[in-house]
Amino acid sequence: MKDLISLFVPHSSSTTESNKTGSWRFLRPRYDEKRAPCCAACPAGEDIARIEMLTARGLFKEAWETILEENPFPAVCGRVCFHPCETKCNRREFDEGITIHVIERFLADTAARNGFKPRLKRFESRNRKVAVLGAGPLGLAAAWFLARLGYGCDVFESAPEPGGVLRYATPANRLPVSVLNAEIEQVRGAGFALYCAKPLTKAFLEEIRGGYDAVFIGCGKSGGEGLPVTGEEVASAEREGAPRLSGSLIVPGPPVIVYGGVFASHIKSVAHEVATGKEAAIGLDILFQKGPEAVLQDLESCRVGDGPSLSMEIYMGGPRCARNRHVVAFSEINIDHFQFAPKVAQPGLLRDESGATPAEIDLRISAGMAEKEAQRCFNCGLCNQCDNCRLYCPDLAVVIESGSGKRLIDYDHCKGCGICVVECPRNAMSLEKN
Ligand code: SF4
Ligand code: SF4
Ligand code: SF4
DSSP: OGGGSOOOOOOOSSOSTTSOGGGGOSEEEEEOOOBOHHHHHSTTOOOHHHHHHHHHTTOHHHHHHHHHHHOSOHHHHHHHOOOHHHHTOGGGGTSOOOOHHHHHHHHHHHHHHHTOOOOOOOOOOOSOEEEEEOOSHHHHHHHHHHHHTTOEEEEEOSSSSSOTHHHHSSOTTTSOHHHHHHHHHHHHTTTOEEEOSOOOOHHHHHHHHTTOSEEEEOOOTTTTTTSSOOHHHHHHHHHTTOOBOSSOEEEOOSSEEEEOGGGTOOOOOHHHHHHHHHHHHHHHHHHHHHOGGGHHHHHHTTBSSSSSOBOHHHHTTOGGGGSOSOBOOGGGSOGGGOOOOOOSOOTTTOOOTTSOOOOGGGOOOOHHHHHHHHHTOOOTTOOOOOOHHHHHOTTOOEEEOTTTOOEEEOTTTOOOOOHHHHHOTTOOEEEEEO
């Protein structure tokens, strides 16, 4: 019987590439990276989804540089920041949130231990000079961002050493002086002059104001008691139309006077001071390049999410610009692709060499633990090249770009079924009308 049935074996003599099935499509998938809620909640606007992605791969220097794009104080913030980012982490709704600040501390300590030097984008010289009054986290952050934007900067401090509240009002068991000194040294690498033990008085301000295009007043009330700055003066400048930003006030000059910190904002945390220093630096640059009318609108285009967090990388035209401003919610994560895993770095679970349980602030994690913890991150809104889109596509219409390794859609053959978009674990794709 078997011999009586002729066997027909289907056989293709060429590929089906010539069949342009893409013309059947009425929906179109596209790569569409978005923002993570942790990044939007971080006052400094750090690109946490990317930091975790790099850490998960052991790329610690790159991860540290990604922090520095937005925040020059990771060793400090990894210790003293109250980490509002973690309270918004999408993974909290799945099992436990990512311990973002512990990883931040690990990356900063690893960078200091290995003597890493950051390679960050800088603008050409703007041929302008700014005086910064106060060398606390606010003034130093402003100088760091101004230097990167191409400004010459002189920082003046009334105390004998820089650091402000971090040096003189933070207990050493929360922030060791050696850590602070190392981080300030790193920040100074941006290229600005620092003059300590300068009484920041009205006479001093009068003496220097002619030599600068702008003066940033970033000292706390204790450091600037003698300055001609009162709440009433700030309010009257505001009434006269000076751009009021979320943490600073810019009064057109010459010289332009920028009020930051306690003079313009009531929020006190290192991350907020970094945010204010960044806002003032970007605001000043917009003012000098385009005039006062452009300041608020251009700053708006650098927001990370719906809140006040700003991105220097976006302002400088980096890859983050291309991301959609939508903030990915937990309901938009495809949790089928993740497994339950408790956080790695848990205070109370780790033991130090003597067998004692270290306090949370003393928590140290190994490189392996940092990678493992970062691997728990969903990388909300960010393509981490997991390849789900390519593997699930029934039409082999997702291809890898040679060289960059980026995933691309072959629209000649994509039929628009949307499977890739649904199966992307982290909502880095969107489906729209063709
Ligand atoms: S899972 Fe990762 S990217 Fe998503 S919110 Fe948490 S830390 Fe941010
Ligand atoms: S499925 Fe993976 S590779 Fe594809 S877009 Fe999403 S994150 Fe990127
Ligand atoms: S799974 Fe393939 S065919 Fe379907 S929309 Fe995505 S790329 Fe197109």
